[in-house]
Amino acid sequence: MNSLILRTVVPLLVSIMLVFSIFVLLRGHSLPGGGFIGGLIAASSLALYMIASGSQAVRKALVLHPMSIGGLGLLFAVFSGVPSYFSDVPYLTGLWYEPEFFHISLIATPVLFDLGVYLVVVGSITAIALALEEWH
Amino acid sequence: MTLTDWTVVLPVALALGGTALCAVFWWRPVIQSAIGIVITLLMLVSAGVLVCTVATEGPQTMAMSGWPGPFGIVFAVDLLGAGLAFVTALVGLLILIYNFGDQSSDYRRVGYTPLLLAMLAGVSGAFLTGDIFNLYVWFEVLIIGSFGLLILGGKKAQLDGAIKYATLNLLATTFFLIATGLLYGLTGTLNMADLASKVAAVDNRALVNVVAALYLLAFGMKAAAFPLFFWLPASYHTPKPGVSAVFAGLLTKVGVYALYRVFTLIFPASDTIFADLLIWIAGATILAGGLGAIAQTDIRRLVAFTVVGGIGYMLVGLALQSPLALTGGLFYIFHSMLISTALFLAVGIAGRLGGSYDIAKLGGLYRARPAFAMMFLVVLFAVAGVPPFSGFWPKVVLVQASLAADAPWLAGVILVGGFLTLVAVARAFAAAFWDNGEEEPPRATHYGDRVGALMLPTLVIIGLSVLMGLAAEPVVQLAGQAAAGLSDPSAYIEAVLGGSE
Numbered sequence: 001m002n003s004l005i006l007r008t009v010v011p012l013l014v015s016i017m018l019v020f021s022i023f024v025l026l027r028g029h030s031l032p033g034g035g036f037i038g039g040l041i042a043a044s045s046l047a048l049y050m051i052a053s054g055s056q057a058v059r060k061a062l063v064l065h066p067m068s069i070g071g072l073g074l075l076f077a078v079f080s081g082v083p084s085y086f087s088d089v090p091y092l093t094g095l096w097y098e099p100e101f102f103h104i105s106l107i108a109t110p111v112l113f114d115l116g117v118y119l120v121v122v123g124s125i126t127a128i129a130l131a132l133e134e135w136h
Numbered sequence: 137m138t139l140t141d142w143t144v145v146l147p148v149a150l151a152l153g154g155t156a157l158c159a160v161f162w163w164r165p166v167i168q169s170a171i172g173i174v175i176t177l178l179m180l181v182s183a184g185v186l187v188c189t190v191a192t193e194g195p196q197t198m199a200m201s202g203w204p205g206p207f208g209i210v211f212a213v214d215l216l217g218a219g220l221a222f223v224t225a226l227v228g229l230l231i232l233i234y235n236f237g238d239q240s241s242d243y244r245r246v247g248y249t250p251l252l253l254a255m256l257a258g259v260s261g262a263f264l265t266g267d268i269f270n271l272y273v274w275f276e277v278l279i280i281g282s283f284g285l286l287i288l289g290g291k292k293a294q295l296d297g298a299i300k301y302a303t304l305n306l307l308a309t310t311f312f313l314i315a316t317g318l319l320y321g322l323t324g325t326l327n328m329a330d331l332a333s334k335v336a337a338v339d340n341r342a343l344v345n346v347v348a349a350l351y352l353l354a355f356g357m358k359a360a361a362f363p364l365f366f367w368l369p370a371s372y373h374t375p376k377p378g379v380s381a382v383f384a385g386l387l388t389k390v391g392v393y394a395l396y397r398v399f400t401l402i403f404p405a406s407d408t409i410f411a412d413l414l415i416w417i418a419g420a421t422i423l424a425g426g427l428g429a430i431a432q433t434d435i436r437r438l439v440a441f442t443v444v445g446g447i448g449y450m451l452v453g454l455a456l457q458s459p460l461a462l463t464g465g466l467f468y469i470f471h472s473m474l475i476s477t478a479l480f481l482a483v484g485i486a487g488r489l490g491g492s493y494d495i496a497k498l499g500g501l502y503r504a505r506p507a508f509a510m511m512f513l514v515v516l517f518a519v520a521g522v523p524p525f526s527g528f529w530p531k532v533v534l535v536q537a538s539l540a541a542d543a544p545w546l547a548g549v550i551l552v553g554g555f556l557t558l559v560a561v562a563r564a565f566a567a568a569f570w571d572n573g574e575e576e577p578p579r580a581t582h583y584g585d586r587v588g589a590l591m592l593p594t595l596v597i598i599g600l601s602v603l604m605g606l607a608a609e610p611v612v613q614l615a616g617q618a619a620a621g622l623s624d625p626s627a628y629i630e631a632v633l634g635g636s637e
Contacts, residue, residue: 071159071250078153091145093202123159 003052010052017045025118026111035114039121046122047129055133058126066130070123077116080109140189144198144211146182147221148264150175151257158250168249172232175253179225179260183218190218191617195631197266205266205632206327212266212632215618216466220263220393223473227385228256230593234481235378237589238488248288252382255281259386263393266632268319268402269326271394272312275358279305282387285379286371297371304367308357315350319402322347329632331402332625348403348410355398358391361451362420365444369428372443373436373493377484380436384443385477389469392450396465399454400622414455419549422448426556430563435486436493438564439479442519442557446472452534452550456541462619464533467611471526471604475518478597482515485590486568498568509569511594516561518601521554526604529612 021041028034050058062069081092089095092113096105154175158168190196195214199205205212213221231252258278265271286298320326322343323334338344353364360368368388372380399410425445432438446468453465483493489505490498502509514525521527531554538547604611621628 065162067162068160071156071162074156074159075153078149078156081149085139085142090198090200090202091142091149092200 006052010048014045014049017041017048021045021118025114028114029111035117036121038114039118040125042118042122043125043129046126050129050133055130058130062126066123066127068123070120070127073116073119073121073123075116076119077113080112080116083109140185141196141198143182143186143189144196144213144264145200147179147186147225147260148211148257150179150182151253151260154253155250155257158253163246165246165249168246169232169236172249172253173229173236176225176229176232176256179256180222180229183222183225183260186213187215187218187222190215191614195621195628197631206325206330209270210266210327210329210632211264212329212628213264214621214628215614216393216396216622217263219470219614219618220389220473221260223470224256224259224263224386227382227473227477228252230477230481230596231378231382233589234381234484234593237586237591238376238378238484247284251281251284251288254278255285255382255386257281259390262390266328267326268316268328268331268398271328271397272309272316275309275312275390275394278387278390279309282383285383286375288379289376291374294374297374300367301371304357304364308354311350311354311357315347315354318343318347318350327632328397328401329625329629332629335402344403345409348399351398351403352395352410352413355391355394356417358388359395359447359451360388360391360421360444361417361447362424365421365424365447368444369432369437369440372440372480373434377480377487380440381477381480381484384440384480385473388443388447389450389473392447392454392469395451396454396462396622400457400462401625401628404457411455411457414451415543415546418448418451418455419546420448421445421451422549422553423556424448426553426560429560430556432560433495434493435483435495435498435564435568436480438495438560439476439483439519442479442560443472443476445553445557446476446519448553449531449534449550452538452546456537456543456546457623458537458541459616459619459623460533460540461537462622463612463616464530464537466615466618466622467533468527468530470611470615471530471601474597474600475515475527478515478594478601479519481594482512485594486512490568495564495567499571500569502569508591511591511598512569513565514598515594516565518598520558520561522558524602524605526601526608526611528605529608533612 021038024033024041025035025038028038046058049061083095084091084093087095094108094110096108098105154171157171161167186196190213195212197210197212200209200211255278258274258281261274261277262271265274283298283302286301287294316326319331322338323331325331325334335344357364372383403410422445425441425448428441428444429438432441449468450465450472453461453468485508486498486501487493489508490501492498518525518527521531531550535547535550538544538550
């Protein structure tokens with residue numbers, strides 16, 4: 001869509017939405033939110049960017065292929081269960097490590113799992129959006 | 137928690153990790169195939185260790201995230217689940233090797249290996265989980281993978297087959313979900329070991345029977361049992377042989393496995409009205425498969441009907457519920473998983489050599505490729521259950537079990553079904569390999585550069601089939617041990633609920 005207003009506003013909106021998506025991702029640790037919701041917010045910001053500036057701009061901004069991003073996310077989720085092997089507990093058990101920031105340990109397997117979900121959602125939804133946009 | 141304990145979850149985790157890695161290398165099909173082969177090899181090893189552990193130490197469990205059963209999701213593996221996971225990994229590995237050999241195919245397309253690994257994750261998860269809702273989730277995972285594989289290539293016939301496949305499968309999963317919801321409302325639990333005792337204690341038997349009927353419908357559709365089998369021959373011949381082979385080998389057997397699990401553990405068929413119904417379904421499936429196979433002119437549809445017939449034999453074992461019958465049924469499941477795969481691969485090679493899948497147009501393959509013709513004949517004999525191949529013994533056991541259960545007509549149906557299959561495959565062989573064909577059409581009688589990879593999977597399966605046929609004693613013993621675990625699930629229930637305290 002070739003609209004000057006949209007093209008001017010979108011970079012600002014996209015950056016706010018991306019920051020907000022990370023806030024929602026981390027907030028999901030103890031409050032409503034999490035990787036899925038955060039991923040959807042990030043994917044919609046990318047879709048907005050695509051509407052304003054075209055699919056090529058989004059591909060360039062992402063650097064990696066969207067499917068690779070989704071794959072990395074799934075890989076994170078699978079690997080978030082691996083530290084439990086070294087702690088002698090069942091697969092995917094939540095583990096928290098030092099140091100803590102404001103009483104919250106960011107180095108934790110649930111955070112890694114949620115980050116994985118976030119990336120899977122961003123990657124797959126963006127791949128679908130790009131495929132629809134580039135359909136001729 | 138040693139690495140041996142982790143083999144309960146490793147096949148699924150490895151397959152999911154492999155899917156992820158393949159997605160990371162999205163535009164690199166060669167790297168994807170390499171990842172696929174390494175991952176399925178690792179799955180094979182871990183499932184092999186799991187089978188050994190379960191055979192010696194009894195059922196193994198692992199409560200995900202440390203939430204114990206019946207509240208959390210527990211992976212619970214008995215000999216049946218472990219054995220099936222092992223064969224799943226083996227079939228996955230052989231298919232990937234075949235694809236390496238078949239250069240004309242769509243496998244070099246992006247997306248093939250990740251979808252296959254996702255499907256393998258779903259299939260292994262279904263075999264290993266001990267939670268009925270989790271079983272539903274794994275069904276969904278494998279269905280999503282199979283949808284993708286089915287339409288890979290995007291030909292018109294493929295889309296046509298995929299719509300039939302997708303409609304019936306979505307319907308079946310919906311029934312599965314409704315039944316699971318009702319069951320949860322009745323009992324307040326989803327853990328299969330916990331359900332075993334809770335369902336028996338429910339007063340409202342009518343509602344229990346309704347739930348059981350919904351499960352029978354859902355899994356019967358998945359397993360392609362009579363009268364809900366028409367989607368299978370209508371869709372399995374449309375994709376490339378490497379895809380149909382893995383479908384024929386694994387997917388319907390997941391439905392059969394679910395029937396075995398649900399109708400021995402949760403609704404023992406002897407307690408419900410379904411024992412008689414299952415016997416009729418089993419008999420009708422055998423005959424429908426046999427008669428359907430005779431009527432086909434497309435060799436791929438013909439072998440799809442033999443897969444349907446095979447489902448009937450497995451259901452006979454479940455319907456009779458005696459330890460002997462279960463032993464025969466389980467042996468047949470393992471035999472059929474391997475042989476159906478080999479059959480579809482061999483048909484794929486025949487189609488490549490002959491340039492067609494029409495029996496009338498193939499013709500004269502024996503003269504062009506006598507060695508391949510012999511291999512094909514051996515696979516066909518194995519399917520029909522001719523000794524010394526593996527299909528023979530489970531049928532003998534099932535006939536014995538039918539006679540012991542005072543159902544001589546069922547024994548008759550089993551024998552007639554075997555005869556019909558033999559007639560169908562003999563006719564196909566005579567027409568496709570011995571006849572001269574219509575008028576010597578120009579053929580691509582080349583295998584391509586990688587004959588070894590093309591032939592190896594079928595040869596390996598033939599070898600295993602002969603081994604299982606000649607040294608049937610240990611296989612029957614293992615199947616008997618797995619069957620004993622099904623008829624008396626106390627060890628399984630103890631492992632899930634007792635071990636969690």
